[in-house]
Amino acid sequence: MPDDPKASAARSPAPAAPAAGEGVTRRGFFSWIGVAWISFSGAMGVASVSTLRFFFPNVLFEPPQTFNAGFPEEYIPGQVDNRFKESFGVFMVRDDSSIYAIKAVCTHLGCTPNWLEAEFKFKCPCHGSGFYITGINFEGPAPRPLERYRIVLADDGQIVVDKTKIYREEKGEWKDPEAFIAA
Amino acid sequence: MPAKNEEYARSVPLLNMVFALCSLGLLLGTLWMVWDDYYRSWRPVQRQFQALTAKHTEEALRQAEQAVNQEELKKIQEELQAVETRSKEKRKQLDELNEKRKRNTVRVYITDTNFKNTKSVFDAVRFAYEELAHQHSPRAAKKLEELHEVQKKLTEYKLANDQALTEQAEIKKQTEALVGDRAGLDMKRQDLLAAVDRLQKKLDAVAPKGLVMRAFEHVRNAPLLDFMAPDLKVQQVVLDNQNKDINFVTIPRVDRCQTCHLGADQAGYENDPQPFTTHPQQEIYLASKSPHPVDKVGCTVCHRGLDRATDFLDAAHWPDSPEQQAQWVKSHDWHPKEHETSPMLPSRFIESSCLPCHQGVVHIPDAKKWNHGKDLVERVGCYGCHKMKGFEGLRKAGPPLTRLTWKTDPQWAYPWIENPPAFRPATWMPRFFGLSNNSSPADVARTQQEIRGMVTYLFEKTEPGGFPKLPGTGDPPRGEKLVTSVGCLGCHAVARLEKSPPSLRRRFGPNLDGIGSKAKPEWIYAWVKDPKAYFPETRMPNMRLTDREALDITAYLETLKAPEGWKPGIAEADPKLQDELVKDQMRARMMEEEVEAKMASMSEHEKELYLGQRMITRYGCFGCHLIQGFETTPPIGTELSEEGSKEVDRLDFGFVHIPETRQDWITEKLKNPRIFDEGKVKSPDEKLKMPLFNLTPEEREAVVTVILSMVKEKPQMASTYLLDSRHKALEAGRRLVQEHNCQGCHLLDGEGQDIRVTIARQLMEEGLGEEEADSRAVAFSPPYITGEGARVRSDWLFRFLKDPTPIRPWLSVRMPTFGFTDEENNTLLKYFTALSQSDFPFETPPVQPFPPAEIAAGKKLTSTDYFNCFSCHQQGARKPEGDPSGWAPDLALARSRLRPAWIEDWIKDPQKLYPGTKMPSYFDPGSFETSGPDDVLGGDENKQIQAMRDYLLTLGSDRSGS
Amino acid sequence: MQWFKSAVDWLCNPPILFTLIFIVFFLAYLWKKLTWLWTPRACVVIFLAGGLFVAYGLTDPNFRAIVTKPDNVPIVGMLFLTGFFSWLSMYLGTRNDARIGKNLPPEEKLESEIKILVWPDLVYTEFLCMILWSVLLIIWSIYLKAPIEEPANPAKTPNPSKAPWYFLGLQEMLVYYDPWIAGVLLPGLIIVGLMALPYIDPNKKGNGYYTFAERKWEILTFQFGYLVLWVMMIITGTFFRGPNQNFFGPFERWDVHKVVPLSNINLSEVFWVKMLNLGLPGNWLVREGLGIILVLAYFTVIPMFLGRTLFKRFFEKMGMVRFQILMFLLLCMVSLPIKMYLRWLFNMHYVVAIPEYFFNI
Amino acid sequence: MADAPRKSLFTQFRESQIWNSIFRHGPPDNTRNRSLAVLTNVFLHLHPVKVRKSGLRLKYTWCAGGTTFFLFLVETVTGLLLMFYYRPTAEYAFSDILDLRAQVPLGIMREIHRWGAHAMVIAVWLHMLRVFMTGSYKPPREFNWNIGVLLLVLTLLLSFTGYLLPWDQLAMWAVTVGSNMARATPFLGNEGPGAALLKVGDISLVTAGDDARFALLAGRFVGAAALLRFYVLHCVGIPLVAAVLMAVHFWRVRKDGGISGPL
Structure with missing residues (x-):
């Protein structure tokens, strides 16, 4: 700082180095400006990716995608259990040999079907699609059977329904060992 | 002067260098920031848990593999092999069947499509017809015809489809008949290996094998990429029913404890170190079948601490002992978390969390320490000086001093x-x-x-x-x-x-x-x-x-x-x-002149009286004792009804250096109630005056647990333990039982009969060995009365409680006269019947008169030829022989006293109802069908018991019990 | 070193601290023998001493607790920055003054005629500044977590409760003045005064370069307000005010139970009861008459007197209106130290006390 | 240079149509292009083409004003991001901050935002000190000094309104204490001098329910309404005004003759 102002004024016509580019690259592999721009771009890149990452929250307050659905004994053969319909949108069904979790979304336009105990079928209130207890469509406009969720037994013998994975009949996925549990 | 314009004030190469250094700094800073943001303390913990789970799973897998029934497996495999060979041998037939099946598949498909298409046409036509009919259109009739047409077709297609399906089943059956049920065998094999498969899958998940999977394991959890299917992630339960009070507003708790305490709700980690240890008593806590499932109750509602935290210090862990503290200081650099209104409860006080949800009960099931503390509070009479919610309306703890x-x-x-x-x-x-x-x-x-x-x-x-x-x-x-x-x-x-x-x-x-x-x-x-x-x-x-x-x-x-x-x-x-x-x-109460005047007017005795009255006021003697002149004086102590929520900075720690927590303060206060005066200059009137109670360290801890349990926060209705009418009756009875110390003599509700030790000691003095005395003492102690509601008739019990008469002549212990009011009596009756879940208050007696043959049989069975009941049992005035210490209750009272159903149960297996009773077991519960005499009532044990019951019910007069 | 800590604690007592600062401030700026302060060597010495003091202080738990509180860290930074830049401006100013004394133009003049293209010099520098600041902020943020305390609780007032740090100067004034003065009037006057500054400053010199000699009065007044009455008040309010707004030295433990006698007295009580041995008159106008007269006199007599004597030059230069405004603002500013001393020396609570109308001065 | 110089990749890119469509001038190595670089750039043309050399010196400007502006930008960006995860309600504000600290990816935004705010307050004070010490408020820059004073006040208000948002004890009570002073506003605050005079019969016109502090807090105490109010002021109201004033401030710097210097 204790520059003599005169001196600095005299020194002024500095070597006319361009701001960036050719002049420097000629000097060889290493150049400050190269390092500068690479690390600057790197920093900006990391910052941008971080900002993107920012938009994927680590914790959610939605109902969990996986839930415990009690023990197999709690389900009565030949009955459709409605207890998780409201909280998780799932029909739990037990037939003679298996238990499966039907996604309570009509394959027509996404309404929630109802289980009609008297008529022994799922009926969609919107356009009248009907499904058997297995979820196979048999009447109304629904183009394909209801979907099933992944269902497994936890270590403690409890049923765990995992809504992140879906099994479709028309793709032959209902035979997958995780599309039902044997009972 | 263009030249001047070309001028640069600073050297550009220098600036470039500065730029490079700055940018490097920026890059490093940004990377550091990302890492700092990513690397949270729970990540290594979850990695550790994966390793631990892998270890356990490997172990379990090995065991499961050993547990597989090898013979069975071999058999199935052999059968499968046989199926294989057979299908090779019978290739030709099989090919034919396969050909058939192919054709059938086409048929099924076509018929099904036909049916479905026609069905949609049918639906459309039906809709059109309904519309037309509704509009009374002339075209409706024609539409109806069309509808019938379509319906006919539909039926046809349905039939065709059904036939195709039948054929399909037939082909399957034929195939099975030909070579065997391959699918069924496969299924069996799967079933046999189910446990192994499951464990193998689990192991693959926690300990991936192969370079690719192992690399993927790192990639999916890498910084910035960990939003795509990471397997290390924050675990939380959102508890809509467990509110957290954040001052005038409440929000659901979000418990993230299981981010680190991963094994808490899983069996199998009992012997692993924290944070992975399985929570003790899974049948009560955390398990989904328990009354406190983790996804409904969570963790912090009992343990407190910061629900959302995922870091050891941030969660406000609190050590249970100095040793634990020293260990935490070493392992986690532990120190009390600042600015935390609700740090975790040390586990020795954990039972203080039960009360908010378990209101209105005398004792909380399984909360031993809290229950002990509550009994102590009642005994020492804390509520005399401190207002305490839940202890209102109790009698003063000490005797009256008015006489x-x-x-x-x-x-x-x-x-x-x-x-x-x-x-x-x-x-x-x-x-x-x-x-x-x-x-x-x-x-x-x-x-x-x-x-x-x-x-x-x-x-x-x-x-x-x-x-x-x-x-x-x-x-x-x-x-x-x-x-x-x-x-x-x-x-x-x-x-x-x-x-x-x-x-x-x-x-x-x-x-x-x-x-x-x-x-x-x-x-x-x-x-x-x-x-x-x-x-x-x-x-x-x-x-x-x-x-x-x-x-x-x-x-x-x-x-x-x-x-x-x-x-x-x-x-x-x-x-x-x-x-x-x-x-x-x-x-302190009047001006100096008045004081002088008053003093002059008082005699020595009056002064002494005055001083005494002032001191009784100061020390609050009237909190526990009835004293004349202090009948309505309000208690002198701090209210403790919300002590468990009291701000810690409102507690005066004075110059005493102990950890600044509620529990430490209260414990210290009970240990030495005057300790916080240490080092202070105070006038006599300012000094602390709480007295020193005679409590052991364990008792003190129990009392502190009770005081800590009295909190301000109110849990939501949905999460509290609500009493139904039966439980209300039980609790009202328990209150009375507690107030009259029934359990001092009787075993009731699973507890009590403390007097037995004194009786055993007496028996020992009479020359019995210690063990024998202990076992005999059961018979010579006041009876077990947990099942009293099922045993005796309500009207009899009512009379008995009012004015007890000896039932068991061999007992020298007396049932005292408590002088219960009618209301108290009824409360007790309801309690007993609720306890044994029998009817209250009356029940229909068995139809009388009984058939004479039955009575005769009953009489025969009680006689000396068979069970010889009256060798011990008194029957009205007829006393058995020998010393009264060998006698048994008067059977003439049975009619008015006992419930008929109970008599049967009793004769059948007395040890079951009353372990240790003197009453011999005539029927062996192990081989009941053959244990009775064969020559009475055709050897039918049930009939025999019923006959004896009926005979007993004919003894004595109607009111002989009173 | 206990003696040192006790001595510092004692020195930080507001009466002593502010008296010292007033003296040091004026001596530093006005006493010729202290001009060595405006040399780089002095700067290094002072900052080394300051740094050493803080470093030593950090070994003390009480000092550390208050200084490392996340929100207080920037204040320590501000203290050093303000000190440094005040020194820098004086250093550059005195250098220019020397040149001016030799009839040379100020340093800035040498370059002010030279025009430089902003590309790349200015833009590049700005760019580098931004990067540096980014790095600084990132590292600062990694090291120091933003504070979050207990959830807000309207039923429980923390002790002490303080305003955000940049308003702690105002809160500190509240010790001496009622809220309507300390919290409303004075901050309002600060803003008004700052805005009026270009219009009441009669000095045409010193525009566009650092100088002290040419703008002695302006700089003294401004720095007195900024350094002493604003920055130092913030420091006091942040570091030396503990529970119950009691004073605590930097090495003293913040004990909630510390008791400090507070027995303040109003001017009217001094006058009517102590001096005249009479009771307080019932009528507030009579009761507070003396105070009101004193306050009015302060704002009328002193400007008139000064305008004829010491500030005659200003008065002539500025004209009546501008002079009166200047004097009013100056007097308001000076009223703060005056009130501080009245409090410290005589326990003076209010000069005018009309609680009936919330009008206390 | 006998060999045909091999053009570097960067040079090729620089000669491409894309580059030329963005930067409509050659490399800034001569006066014309250096001027164009500034003139044809919407962000840079805030600057004049040339400045006094004395005004370029860091020892003269301390870069305090520029720093303040940069920090304002930092606050805008980080603040915007924070708004994605923060709800200004009594129920959620506090726990959202807790989650920002521990769970939100790059929750360090909050730290940057807070320390940036503190730095901005300090920077703006230093800028004022610099402007004063160089006498730059003197004619012809009186008006711009006034804008600057307003911006200083706005900076403090921005910081003050933001201080409440974490909704913890520190925030609530700092704002309570800070806003209590409004209670004492003459005539407008219910504890201010003169307020007692404003009454009709027995009915006071200025009470805790309608005075200056009430208007600030939308209530008698710092509650949920105040939180929302401060949030809106912090995120929208004050930044908007500040942005407008900043535009004026920068524009006037140029119009008043650029960075000050001796005449």
């Missing part, structure tokens, strides 16, 4: 007040004097005058009267026999009779040590004869003693003297000091 002259004299009272344990080490009466803040010579001189004043006041303000002289002299040894046998020891203890410290229930009534130095014999005599005559609200029941017995007991109790070295007597009066004290008291 003091009837009972004792000032010579005893003075040293008692000064130092109660010196006279009776086990007393509940706390100590006020000679403590850390009033032991200096000046303090002692002052307190001596204060006690003098109190004694003077108490003996002045008594009702006139007293008891008459004893009608004779008693015999102390006989008295001791009575005291040890009639049941006094169910509630009282006498040091010289005890081998081990008496239980809390046996400290229900005052310890009797030294009573001979304390109470006048006339008072003792009158008291044991009829306690309510002296103190109507006493809980001491009437033992229905004869004059002789009362005299003997009095004589015995008179022999229980004060410990050696204890001397009755009152400190010297010091009028000058007393004047000063009286003046000090007055100065």
